[in-house]
Structure formats: C-alpha cells, structure tokens
Amino acid sequence: MTAEHTSASFDTDAVIDRITRFVAEQTSTTPDTDQDLFATGLANSMFAMQLVVFLEQTYAVTVAGPDLQLSNFRTVKSMAALVGRLQAQPAAGSDV
Template identity: 45%
Template sequence: MTLMDDVKAKIIDFLRGYLADHAIDDDENIFATGYVNSLFVMQLVLMVEKEFSVVVEDEDLDIHNFRTVNAMAAFVLRKQAVLAERP
C-alpha cells in the first residue's frame, strides 16, 4: 500500500460515517452527493488536521482541496511534504 492509498483509506473511512450507505468513488464530488453541509466541512477539516498532523490555513480552504477523496489525499500529501522540507 502506498502513502497515497493509506491517506485515501483514512479519508474514506471518515466519510463513511457521514455518507451513510453511499459508496464514494475516489473522484466523486462529495459536495454533489447532498450529504454534506457546513458543519460536515468543519469536521472534515478538523479530521484532516488531526489525522494527518497538518495545519489547514485559511488559504487552503478552497473547495478544490476537499471536493474528492483524491483531491483531499493530494492536499494532505502536499502539506506533509512542505512540513518535511522545514528544518
């Protein structure tokens, strides 16, 4: 399992708690499902920060970073890479 696969698995596991029986595809727009609301978005951001030890800055709060499982995983990996580069 790659790091990307591991990140996606954790995100999908979290989403299952909110998307009921809806099986979400990695490229499916979660906002188009009708299951998400503003409270969910805040919980999603908090989960990303806690689970992956990254800080979601104001400029990161772009729908493109959170629209799909793939987008969220790529966002997490980018944030982790920046952290790894710091001295």
C-alpha cells in the same frame, strides 16, 4: 535516522482509504474517490469543517489560508492530495 516527512513515506492509497472510511462513517455512504461530495449532497459547509478538523488531527497538518478552498475538499482524492502537499511542506518555524 529516519526522515518523517519524505515523499516516500507518504502512502497515498492509505490516506485515500482512511478518508473514505471517515466519510463513510459520517454519511453512511461509501464515496468513490473521484465523487464530488458536495454536488452529490454527501457534504455541506458543516461537514466541510469536520473534514478540516479530521485531516488536521489525523495527519498532523494545518489547513489554513489558501488551502481552505472547496476544491481541496470536493473529492477523497483532492483531500489526499492536500494532505500530501501539506505534509511535504516544512513545519512553520522549524528553522528557528
């Protein structure tokens, strides 16, 4: 038996690497992990929506409500932290 959503199974470095590659593919620029994508002009509101969809599809999470704040998408590290936090939460309705 294995637990799918344990903190030990979350590989922050791998998530950072995958998000960095996605941003690089979309912008033709490889960002630093702490680089503010919006302040530097790499991201805008349209790209923010692409980031939401990418994170949801790639990591099987739902980004909604209070998680849809710009601060969660400013940097690669902040997106990786968001993914880690969302994966650590129990799935909605899982105890039904």
